[in-house]
């Protein structure tokens with residue numbers, strides 16, 4: 506299967522989960538994150554607002570806010586530009602929908618990926634070596650491309666968020682794909698070895 510076939514297959518699979526399965530997975534996700542101590546080390550954390558059956562990480566976001574973490578959401582760039590920016594959640598956010606219908610909020614000084622300590626990334630699929638299949642926009646890969654040229658001082662730590670059923674044997678790879686450091690599901694945290 507190529508990327509777009511696999512994407513279609515996994516999106517369909519994800520859409521078949523029942524509301525009950527989604528709710529319990531989302532709570533399982535939070536428990537796994539706490540058990541693994543994910544919130545201890547990192548201060549600036551990038552989240553996403555779930556759409557189209559994506560794993561709901563709002564309990565995670567809620568917990569992080571309660572812990573006093575600085576939380577960000579991605580902003581899709583103007584057409585012909587590819588890099589995401591990240592706006593800090595505050596209680597005075599003014600919201601709108603981006604061209605995909607996902608809520609975003611405006612901020613005068615958005616951050617870039619490199620300013621975050623931890624980034625939770627939405628995904629359609631992932632494999633055991635940390636390769637990630639996204640929605641096909643190339644936004645995350647483009648925003649994180651600088652990591653490919655770095656050996657030390659790698660930031661942010663990249664964690665893909667998804668359901669256990671989104672794990673596949675191998676995601677097709679392209680030269681620009683930026684592997685994850687870890688993937689978090691309702692069941693466990695997979696950490697992927699650094700050397701690739």
Ligand SMILES: Nc1nc2c(c(=O)[nH]1)N(C=O)[C@@H](CNc1ccc(C(=O)N[C@@H](CCC(=O)O)C(=O)O)cc1)CN2
Nearest residue numbers: 553554555556579581605607627639640641642644645
């Ligand atoms: N929750 C969430 N937020 C996110 C992402 C994401 O995957 N999930 N993104 C991750 O990159 C960025 C948005 N990227 C997206 C890329 C494609 C489509 C999408 O629905 N594509 C249509 C084709 C539509 C078109 O091009 O007109 C499709 O696949 O049906 C949505 C979001 C930033 N924010």
Ligand SMILES: Nc1ncnc2c1ncn2[C@@H]1O[C@H](COP(=O)(O)OP(=O)(O)OP(=O)(O)O)[C@@H](O)[C@H]1O
Nearest residue numbers: 508638639640641642643644645646647650679681
């Ligand atoms: N570092 C990069 N520089 C330029 N173009 C890139 C880069 N990374 C990805 N792209 C472009 O983005 C497009 C989508 O790539 P791909 O199908 O791997 O997306 P994805 O990983 O599923 O999506 P996303 O990163 O948004 O979650 C590709 O056609 C590719 O040309």
